[in-house]
Amino acid sequence: MKGRRAPGLSAVAERAGVSVSLVSRILTGDATLRVRDDTRQRVIQAAEELKYVPHVSARALRLAKAGAIGLVVQDVSNPIHAEIIRGAQLATAAHGQVLLLADSPELASNAQAFDRLIGEGRIDGLLWQSSGLDFDDELASRAAGHLPTILVNNRPRAGVPGIRLADEEAAALAVEHLIELGHRDIGFVGGRAVTDISVRRLAGFREAMDRHGLPIRPEWIIAQEWDAAAGHAAMTSLLACPRLPTAVFVANVVVAVGALAAAREHGVGVPGDLSMIAVHDAWFVEHGAPPLTTVLLPLRELGRRAVELVLGDDLDGPEGGHLITDPPPRLVVRGSTGRP
């Protein structure tokens, strides 16, 4: 599995017949360096012949820069998070950096591991995909004391900068679609109620309803958790209401999967008896029964921008934090919405 030791700068220098420092300056592209062109070529060729690759720990030690950024997410198997990860990964790669993955429950349960992660100089910045769990703020702000840190998919919070999507607009867009179809009785199924995302999507929902002069019934507003099981439970309790809405806005497509199942189990036809629209798009929605109408938000872009802000140490955005408006939320009409 192993060959001999990897060649270092000194091996290249020896082969090219020059000093170590010269090799370093040539290979890193030092602009202030004046060197004869044939020497430069000799060095470059020697490096190629030896397949020289700089040793990252040595460089990191010298530069006090790790060349890596960390991404903390609550749950990798959530497809929404997966898209963010993907975006972050592409961005780090594009900047010659590398992505470290950790998960927040694990870090919360192991304080020492957390202190190491943020203190040992392994990463230059941290993306915190916040969960809304209780340890969340505490850890994130502790991290921010050591590293450029940004809350992904959140407003700034506890003194930590944040970046978010156009959640209000997305929710409004969804509601407009329902209204346009003729719905007036519209319910809301959210995620974990304390999370910023759920709050913002509810705000967008309210705003759109108000703007069209439609009443909001408190018993049609349910927010529990961000997973499918919660969606199932939420829809079940919604369907227990004496009077039912003709359409429901679901704050997240994962939650919608559970909600859809619950509706089906209760014999409520979608979109016949109840229209449903959800935020985010994912690989599975078009194969649903029925395929879900959704509002597409640029999750990948979210991951990408977060990385760039952290790398550029350009964290303090406008009031309310950084906001991704391009591309704007887009309505993807499929089979789960129709006339009341």
Place this chain on the structure above:
Amino acid sequence: MKGRRAPGLSAVAERAGVSVSLVSRILTGDATLRVRDDTRQRVIQAAEELKYVPHVSARALRLAKAGAIGLVVQDVSNPIHAEIIRGAQLATAAHGQVLLLADSPELASNAQAFDRLIGEGRIDGLLWQSSGLDFDDELASRAAGHLPTILVNNRPRAGVPGIRLADEEAAALAVEHLIELGHRDIGFVGGRAVTDISVRRLAGFREAMDRHGLPIRPEWIIAQEWDAAAGHAAMTSLLACPRLPTAVFVANVVVAVGALAAAREHGVGVPGDLSMIAVHDAWFVEHGAPPLTTVLLPLRELGRRAVELVLGDDLDGPEGGHLITDPPPRLVVRGSTGRP
């Protein structure tokens, strides 16, 4: 965002009034060291007061050990891969290591990034979640030349060790279930045909059919890709056969989502007209229409073991590679299978 520089060994040494080397030896738990107990306490206390955290690059440089392992996956948003990632993450964390995430298409398209990743000493080992794409073998075996490398979810291949699940047994278990229900005409929908997993599941399928003396119809064997769209296409072409099976085994639950949708679109009732069973379990299957009957395989354990093998540099397993048999494949009966 930043405080002052992180304290180093020398800061701790100064505060405790001892030498740097003593601090190092105490803090790393050098067994050959003889030291007075009060000195030891003084050092430990000083380290705590300063919140000393060892600088990982310096340590990596000195020890020629990075303290990280890399995980290359083809697509993060595949829920199957997500489970493997999760297992790998838990295992690395448990060993005080850290997990680096990369994706194979990206690495394939950027040869320099790949050479860096495996050459720059950033990781001590590599987990390669192979994709069956054309670049796959090439890259994996190149990696294996630099680092302890293991193919996850694969037999050994191209000289690279591998670890896999009990795919044959899982397939057989699924087929047995169908046979027990009374099915005799059973089809097979695989994944990308060249991948080891698809091959092995097909082998398990054939073996179980043979054992029960059931004929296998070539036109009922379809293998295309590992995603839902491919499942949709496969099922569509299966349903075009003049004579249809009464049940179908699908090699992967993601593929099954597409297959299920295709059946629905063609008015084929599941399980009324066609029973369906798939390999792996994921969060969305129980909310399907109908909820899928599956065979559960220990994906997380796969990730965990792979990490441990790489860390222990214990790669060359038995003929055919390492095989995870514990826990064994388990049948999870839901609503997609029934009597013919």
Place this chain on the structure above:
DNA sequence: CTGGGTCGTGAAAACGTTATACCAACAGAA
């Protein structure tokens, strides 16, 4: 032919660890 300014390159220190070798002090034995 002396002096200052480039041009091209090399020497050396530093980053924070760990490992090896060594040493001072003291005890007990001869």
Place this chain on the structure above:
DNA sequence: TTCTGTTGGTATAACGTTTTCACGACCCAG
């Protein structure tokens, strides 16, 4: 007293980079 061994440490040299500074050679002006 001198020798030997143990106890409790310290000094130092790496690991592979990057960066600062210095230096020899050459050129041109005075």
